[in-house]
Amino acid sequence: MCGIVGILGRGPVADQIVDSLKRLEYRGYDSAGVATLEGDRLERRRAEGKLKNLETRLKSEPLAGHTGIGHTRWATHGKPTESNAHPHATDNVAVVHNGIIENFRELRKMLEKEGAKFASETDTETVAHLVNSYLLKGASPQEAVKASLPQLRGAFALAFLFRGHGDLMIGARRGSPLAIGHGDGEMYLGSDAIALAPFTDTISYLEDGDWVVLTREVGVIYDAHGAVVNREVLKSGASSFLVDKANYRHFMAKEIHEQPEVVGHTLARYVDMATEKVALPAKLPFDFGAIQRISITACGTASYAGYIAKYWFERLSRMPVELDVASEFRYREAPLRKGDLAIFISQSGETADTLAALRYAKSQGLHTLSVVNVPTSTIARESETVLPTLAGPEIGVASTKAFTCQLMVLAALAVAAGKARGELSDADEAKLVRGLIEIPRLMAAALATEPQIEKLARDIAKSKDVLYLGRGTSYPLALEGALKLKEISYIHAEGYAAGELKHGPIALIDENMPVVVIAPFDRVFEKTVSNMQEVAARGGGIILMTDAKGAAEATIESLVTIVLPDMAATFTPMVYAVPVQLLAYHTAVIMGTDVDQPRNLAKSVTVE
Template sequence: MCGIIGIIGQRDIAPDLFDGLKRLEYRGYDSAGICTLHDGDLKRRRAEGKLRNLGEKLQADPLPGQLGIAHTRWATHGAPTVDNAHPHATDHVALVHNGIIENFKPLREELVAEGRTFLSETDSEVVTHLISREVENGASPEEALKAVLPRLRGAFALAIIFKSHPDMMIGARLGSPLVVGHGEDGEMYLGSDALALAGLTQKICYLEEGDWTVVTRDGATVYDKDNQQVEREVSTSGASAASVEKGNYRHFMLKEIYEQPIVVAQTLQSYLRPLEEQVALPDMEFDLSTVKRVTIVACGTSSYVGMVGKYWIEQLARVSVEVDVASEYRYRDPVIEDDHLALFISQSGETADTLAALRHCKDAGATTAGIINVPTSTMAREADLLMPTHAGPEIGVASTKAFTCQLAVMAAFATNLARAKGRLTPEAEKDIVHHLSEVPAAMQQALEHDEEIEAMAGTIAKARDVLYLGRGPDYPLALEGALKLKEISYIHAEGYASGEMKHGPIALIDENVPLIVIAPSGPLFEKTVSNMHEAQARGALVVLISDAEGLKEAGDGLLATIEMPKVHPLIAPLVYAIPVQLLAYHVAVAKGTDVDQPRNLAKSVTVE
């Protein structure tokens, strides 16, 4: 997901724009740029690759100016080159854009036929020329936006400055978030999220779908999709610039792995009522007891939370659950009925596929709920029931603490649904509250094995392929482990239900393929270890993650073991997520890859 920041300031603002881009690095990007207006001229500095490359250009050739916009780009149309980097500019207008303009080709052809010259391959430059054409024909900036926005199809957040208006920015959003920041002494801001502006202001106005805004030193005037002036609440964001500092950790990912006992505890505090020995959810305007089917929709790591949730909900509440990948959900024309609850999981609350699926369900009359980390996000505002996580900003592209906080909320939801359906005795709910309360301490114990995991990482790092096995709720964890390894180490990895090994994947096993087995002791342990022994007999290098009881029963001949605390099966996925994450992290470090910003990946995917 690209990042936007715009500033109307009282001094040269290029350094502040650059600092804002640094706060947006976590989103993932492959080029960056800044444009300021100074003495009637639009001036740009752009660079491909990391922000340090842009920083070197700014140091060699500074940008003066009290009005400016900046952008980190993740390539969609056109390669990550300087020419394709934002901001895009004409003689009259400069613009940055998050999202995708789906109908850019016919618009571009129209503009080329008029004799306009394009300097990039991007869809975004089309918008720059469309607005510029209106201005050249005598339109005001506001009139230009009114003419151009209805012509754009797709998803966008735009920040625009005009050569003839040194104290104005215009912002617009459709399907991609944008916020207005209110500063002191006539300073105003635009940003793709509150974190982008965290070092500048805490006073934030969240634009709603279809809104556009004229920002001047006197404030911001907001218009809705029908060009009617509207009021949008200004709130305190709570975002902290300190949250994007690594502290003493080598990488954000490692910092966020170590934050999990704290943020999971914070999340659980919102849902557990220890004195009543109950699990509570936020107030809702529908009756959970009427729900007869649950559909969980998410992407990537969040979809594995949904798979774990399927086990929990069906076991505890005896309600049928289906789990769908958001990018496929709408296109299979799903059956949606009145007694159907659609549950959506997203860290950002802006994931394009998941948001589109939520709207599809709402249009079909379904009740919707969301497990979301950003309570001001689009999904959080549009869902009928918001169940927030409290992970805080997650900077590393590969999700860690958001994943475990989502699992914590999913456990709370499954428990609450079970009680609403009359499937949970007070004694059973008391036990669940007790087990969930144990999670932070168990996670802290899991972190104590960091050094031994690091010690084995070098062996795994030499592999070309790695397989992960798990059974029951640990099967989604195997999928998550494989995804983490792929994301940050670029090693091919696959996760399988352990019983499926002999239905094909066992053909891949030899002495060069490490096998990571996730197997807490308990009712599923014996069968999982039996599958593991089959792989060992064929030369597999096995790393077993289990508790002391499980490790003792598993026998010898293992490459390595990772001992976890003995925990109840309900909370095992939260605790066992930590060694899975640490293993991927240390393998990536051993390989020398970019852990926090792996190639080709963005933190939040806001285009389909």
């Protein structure tokens, strides 16, 4: 999650860009840089470390251009050095980038064969050389970007400058957000409205797949198919000190749509994408080989993240895992083995029951590790090891992006455990890491199901009860789906392991009972299909969330199918969480409830 700013100004823009980047520094502080156009010259200034280092550089080596782009970086590919800092450039084009280009290795090899010379370890420089390759063949800047974007695989936001084109800037988004700021004879690009608040309150948001050609007077927006489109121009209430809803009706909707970006940000903290290895940000004070059992403790949605992690740890590291809700664990005086590992998961890091469980585990001599979104929280401070999620502020009470970021951290940790215990080979680790790297792009693709889900929610809103079913890691996600629907729509819902259907819950099935089945095409898919047939035989309406192969195999009447992208089975919960969240959200909107602040609930439960 890096920060992007672009300005087509009427005077020198470098200082304005740096001021705007300060409002985005929470997005990354490994390095920063600015590129401007001055006459026919494309010039850059970059610096390792925090923005103050770039400010110092610009004082001694100022930039006078009236057109510029800037970037504050969270390192993904390559170390946080000046050579890896953005903007990346050739003689003809400069680019800043937020996100991940998954296929950069293949593109880099192709471009090197064509004679491109690379100066960094980053995926971003590949984009600069790809666009440059078309410019060298005589393409216009607009033609070069249009030809390049379909070749990029991943979730990203981009902003480009072109030598000799002082009244031109091009931006593009796929998965990561990008906003256009409209001024008087000036135009702007930014990762969010907060960055642009000092310059303008008139904002347009690019939709997924859009790209825009900006001049000082106008912005022409194209969709993913190349058609010119209009996007609503809004008055933003953002300031440099406020979290903004952007163009979303609720914070929850914004936070659902932020997931490709923030999960990618978290991913970058926990894996080395260049070597395809897990690279935990903290040195662990224990050896996974000496751990005999893991205890995972959390509350609510965080406990379901832990439940999914239980499957991952047991399968990938062959280590037994116990899962407890913190309110039970703290009082049942569980026997614990000194030297084993206890993991605590909390968005706020202040959850009272989880904190009490942590203190109990410490008193029993366990190693303690916390997964939290607030690294200064009490749980973080009192844990032996802290693995932060990088979800950013989550305002909606019902957790969405914090949940999927927790899953990303736990997935990386499970892979690390499997590798440390000799259960995973180097090739196994690389395959799993490649699967993790794909997640932000796949989440962005899953968001494309929203129109279908919004329509479906109209029927769900008429129901009094809803069942959610799943097997394997989809079972805890079924529990989470039911919780989400209860939390914000107030419709009664329950999640079950699909194999348990015939052991009681099937008595509830009739023509008025929607049944949401979460079933990627995996080794237990056929078993889940048999459960769906049991529901169909009793008149229940089935909503199946699966992939293309699953949709083709599940030929059952009374079936509505949400088709999600194909992916390896191991990490499906992070992607399938998206439609589960969207279904709850749109049902609640139709019901007219207070989505962001549902009744009787608080964001952080700091009392028993």
